[in-house]
Amino acid sequence: MQQQDIIFKLSSLANRFPRGLELSKQDLLFVGWLYFRELATEAARISDRELRQQLSHAAAQLGMEDDVSQPAQVIDRLVRFRMVRTSVTDSRAQEYCLTRLGRSLARDLLEDADFGSEDLCTLLNQAHSSLRQEMTQGDHAELAKWLTHFFHGTIREKIEYKLLSIEEGLLDQEQTAKRLGSGQDEQAFEEALAAERKGREYLDELLDAVQDGSAYMPLMAALSECHDRFSQPKLRTAIGRALDFLEGMRHRIERMLAKLIRFVRQCVSYKSLSPSGTHPSYRNPHLHGWLRLTRGGRLAQIGTCLMPLDSLRRLRS
Missing domain, CATH: 1.10.10.10 (Winged helix-like DNA-binding domain superfamily/Winged helix DNA-binding domain)
Structure with missing residues (x-):
């Protein structure tokens, strides 16, 4: 035009x-x-x-x-x-x-x-399973359509929406916890704890998306296999964009996880939630659950489930 x-x-x-x-x-x-x-x-x-x-x-x-x-x-x-x-x-x-x-x-x-309603694991599983179907057919033209319309046109946009919604939700929970967590009002204290529990949900979803057993690494490996199998320049460029996006997604998740861990630990510290140590919710079981969380368990997985980014780059070589 x-x-x-x-x-x-x-x-x-x-x-x-x-x-x-x-x-x-x-x-x-x-x-x-x-x-x-x-x-x-x-x-x-x-x-x-x-x-x-x-x-x-x-x-x-x-x-x-x-x-x-x-x-x-x-x-x-x-x-x-x-x-x-x-x-x-x-x-x-x-x-x-x-x-x-x-x-x-x-x-x-x-x-x-509704765009950001699906969790990250579901989106990655959809991408991996559908890519495997395209690879079985072995048609480079159909694979190019898959990359353009399904991966870059749908999956990528949904993942970006989802990560943005988590970032916005985390910021909202941080503000809630800071505003209410140090108060002496019982209801305000409970609302702060609810904000922390929401933070735990975000933590679980982010970890599940990239830890061992998720579709993230198989999807990266399948795309790298396609990059090696097909020689068409435009197709290889589109595959490279998909790999770059997934690698960037992992960087972004790592940064979000680091921020989220700091948020959780700040929220569960006795001083931030109950400075005097005499608050009626001081012995709240949710609070002690969060303390156990920061000392081990789910957070301890972060150091082991996040594969070094050098390993991702080796898939490309």
Whole structure:
């Protein structure tokens, strides 16, 4: 596409939405609700009466009663933002339906919300098993498609989303623990411990993804085997990108683990959680569980399960 055409299309976009989308969280939830209703009923059209009922039901279920006290205003807003449009019918009854924009926006946002839900082990297992199937066929063109569309287009993006969500979640738990962990309030103390337990979940997932027995090393080995087997330059470049990504992923996980270990140890220290040593939760079993964790057990695996990065590079040589 020529640059002039691009400028024209983007100018048309700006003219169509001069004030942007201006959608609130409540608007997105209502559009998502109507999208699920459309999937369930397989009916695109909805009468004015049913639309009002659906909006009221959605508000009650999602705790947004105050946002739908005037259903007509909500409908007007969704129409104005081009999420919903009036539908042409043979009868005089007023009917509505989701616009293509509203339907696509709801679908894509819901998929995006689910994108980081799979754990890292599952994603690596999917990549390894599907790669082995492609290797069995031995078709370099199909392997190139697999790398482009499945690995780089799906698996890689999902892993990056997942790591980002863990990093954001860890930061949130750190802030929670720092804000509440040193307080003398029982409820605040328990919330801090809950933040620590969430940190343990992150720790488990990261370790499980790269330790012995996971699909990480077999996937690296399979990609290296493909790199040696096929001679097509573009294919070898795509395989090299996949190997670089997985090696970079391991670097990133190692940094996250180091940060996570420091966080856990700070949280379970008696001084950070109960400076006076007299807090009523001082003898809380969760606290002692965390102390045992830092002295051995799961954290002790980190030094042995993370293969030196030099070993990864030897797979490439």
